[in-house]
Each structure stands twice: as C-alpha cells, then as structure tokens.
Amino acid sequence: MINILISEFMNEENVKTLKKNFNVRYDKDLFQNEKKIKEEISNFEAIIVRNKTQLQKNVLDNAIKLKFVGRLGVGLDNIDKEHCEKKNIHVQIASGINADSVSEYVIGSSLHLIKNIALFNNETKKGMWPRSSFRSRELKEKIFGLIGFGAIGKKVCKLANNFGAKVISYDPYVDKKLEKEFNLKFVTFEDVITNSDIISIHVPLSNETKNLINSSAFKKMLKKPVLINTSRGSIVNEEDLISAYKNKIISGFALDVFENEPVDEKFYGKIDDTFNCIITPHISGVTEESNKKISEFITNKLINFFN
Numbered sequence: 001m002i003n004i005l006i007s008e009f010m011n012e013e014n015v016k017t018l019k020k021n022f023n024v025r026y027d028k029d030l031f032q033n034e035k036k037i038k039e040e041i042s043n044f045e046a047i048i049v050r051n052k053t054q055l056q057k058n059v060l061d062n063a064i065k066l067k068f069v070g071r072l073g074v075g076l077d078n079i080d081k082e083h084c085e086k087k088n089i090h091v092q093i094a095s096g097i098n099a100d101s102v103s104e105y106v107i108g109s110s111l112h113l114i115k116n117i118a119l120f121n122n123e124t125k126k127g128m129w130p131r132s133s134f135r136s137r138e139l140k141e142k143i144f145g146l147i148g149f150g151a152i153g154k155k156v157c158k159l160a161n162n163f164g165a166k167v168i169s170y171d172p173y174v175d176k177k178l179e180k181e182f183n184l185k186f187v188t189f190e191d192v193i194t195n196s197d198i199i200s201i202h203v204p205l206s207n208e209t210k211n212l213i214n215s216s217a218f219k220k221m222l223k224k225p226v227l228i229n230t231s232r233g234s235i236v237n238e239e240d241l242i243s244a245y246k247n248k249i250i251s252g253f254a255l256d257v258f259e260n261e262p263v264d265e266k267f268y269g270k271i272d273d274t275f276n277c278i279i280t281p282h283i284s285g286v287t288e289e290s291n292k293k294i295s296e297f298i299t300n301k302l303i304n305f306f307n
C-alpha cells in the first residue's frame with residue numbers, strides 16, 4: 001500500500017478520505033521537526049505540505065520512494081522544485097484555489113488602511129473621540145497598483161474595479177491583451193510604485209523579486225500609498241518599510257507575510273498603536289472555504305496520481 005505523510009494542517013474530511021485509500025501518517029505539527037522528516041521521509045511515496053515544511057535537497061536526498069509532493073496552496077519557496085524534477089517527483093500545487101480568500105483580504109485591508117480604521121479604533125478603545133484627527137479616504141477613483149497579475153492579481157483587479165478604483169499593474173510575463181478583459185492598464189514597475197494610492201504585491205518569491213520593495217523603491221512612491229503584501233515576506237525589506245512609514249513616504253501597510261515567520265520581535269517591536277497598519281500571521285489564503293477546497297483538490301490529484 002502507498003504511504004502518505006501529511007506534515008501540516010489539512011481539512012480533516014480529506015484526511016479521512018485519504019486514509020480509506022492509503023496508509024496515512026498525519027501530524028500537523030511535524031513541519032517543526034525537520035530532523036524527523038528527514039529521518040522518516042524514506043518510508044513515504046507521497047507527502048502533503050503547506051508552506052512551512054522544508055523540502056530542500058538535504059531532505060529530498062533521503063526521499064528514496066517519494067513520487068508526489070502535494071502543496072496545499074501556491075508558492076514553492078519551501079520546495080526545491082528543480083531537485084524534485086531531477087528525481088522525477090511530481091510537485092502538485094493548488095493554483096488559484098485560495099485566490100478568493102487572498103483577494104478579499106487585500107480589498108478588506110486596503111479599505112481599512114485608507115480609512116485609517118486602526119488609528120480610529122485604537123484611540124476610541126481608549127475612550128478618546130478622534131473624529132477629526134485622521135482623514136478617511138474612498139477607494140473610488142483611487143489608483144490601485146498590482147505587482148504581479150496572476151490568479152490573485154486578477155481577482156483583486158475585479159474587486160477593485162467593482163469599487164470604482166483604477167487598476168494598473170506591472171507583470172512583464174502576461175499577455176497584454178488581458179487589459180481589455182480586466183479593465184486595467186499594464187505599466188512599468190516604476191509607474192506602479194510612483195503613481196499608485198494602493199500597492200499590492202502578487203508575485204512569487206524569486207531571485208528577481210527578493211527585496212524588490214526596498215529603500216530605492218520606497219523613494220519613488222510619490223502618493224503616500226498604502227502597501228499590502230500577501231505574497232512572501234522577503235519581497236519587502238522590513239527595515240526599509242518601517243523607515244518609509246516613519247518618514248511618511250507610505251501612509252499605512254498590511255503584511256500577512258514576513259521575512260521570518262513567526263514574525264520576530266526585531267520587526268513587531270518597532271510597531272505601536274500609532275501605526276496605521278495591519279499585521280496577520282500568514283492567514284490571507286486560509287479560510288474555512290479555501291481550506292476545504294484546497295484539501296479536496298490535492299486529495300483528488302493524489303488519488304488520481306496513484307491510480
């Protein structure tokens with residue numbers, strides 16, 4: 001019988017389905033113990049992970065039976081895809097399946113930030129009545145800049161258009177014909193960061209995108225935008241972000257992803273109640289609905305693969 005290792009949380013119903021078909025070892029906290037995974041992986045034909053289990057060369061070299069990696073989500077920065085290819089291991093991502101979840105988070109946080117909700121909320125909770133201390137703005141007519149126009153970028157674009165925002169995007173790898181279908185304008189990276197009121201990042205972490213939003217990018221932001229990063233932490237330089245906020249180059253930020261996760265004190269220690277910001281523990285893609293859909297998708301792919 002085929003042996004499956006699941007090293008991060010998965011919808012329980014789908015774990016049950018897998019157990020009917022395979023020998024399954026399910027330990028949602030195993031990702032924390034890389035040594036154990038390295039020792040055990042030689043026993044398994046398949047592994048199901050999220051973004052925390054490290055499947056790099058040192059682990060994969062022990063994976064003598066491994067044929068299938070199921071990734072409950074998108075983003076492959078925790079998996080050495082090239083080494084998997086060399087070893088003929090199929091890597092299955094769940095592309096686009098949590099795009100509704102992430103895009104709702106992006107629109108929700110952009111509204112929250114341009115309306116200064118965090119600041120109003122923090123002061124009102126303390127008994128103050130700061131009606132005129134901060135100015136709220138509307139999404140309508142604002143320039144909504146998307147860096148990356150894949151599955152999530154497209155969903156955000158549709159939602160932003162529904163609010164009457166004007167969408168621009170930088171993505172050199174997509175067909176420019178999409179402009180008409182999605183009612184947006186493709187522009188350069190510099191145009192997005194210079195002209196946007198809201199900047200949202202939807203690119204994978206790669207050598208090209210690492211540290212993409214650094215002090216030199218912040219310097220080009222002319223409209224005091226709010227910045228939203230749901231992609232990967234290392235795309236935004238956290239030190240430069242704090243300095244841009246303190247110097248009023250940006251007027252707020254929402255981060256769901258961090259250079260180090262869990263976020264370390266070196267970063268969160270710099271944030272206080274006077275910051276117009278939202279920070280969340282990498283949950284923008286995780287809803288009850290997306291957890292079910294993603295788990296079901298990977299379950300079906302895995303069953304088909306071994307049948």
Ligand SMILES: NC(=O)c1ccc[n+]([C@@H]2O[C@H](COP(=O)([O-])OP(=O)(O)OC[C@H]3O[C@@H](n4cnc5c(N)ncnc54)[C@H](O)[C@@H]3O)[C@@H](O)[C@H]2O)c1
Nearest residue numbers: 075148149150151152171173202203204208230231284285
């Ligand atoms: N926080 C979360 O819970 C969560 C959930 C899902 C996805 N993500 C992250 O969001 C990212 C985007 O997801 P997606 O589903 O839209 O991916 P996708 O692969 O559908 O789209 C990525 C887009 O980025 C573009 N791109 C690549 N390199 C670029 C560059 N240097 N400059 C501009 N554009 C570039 C690609 O052409 C593509 O259109 C993922 O890579 C993942 O890291 C996070």
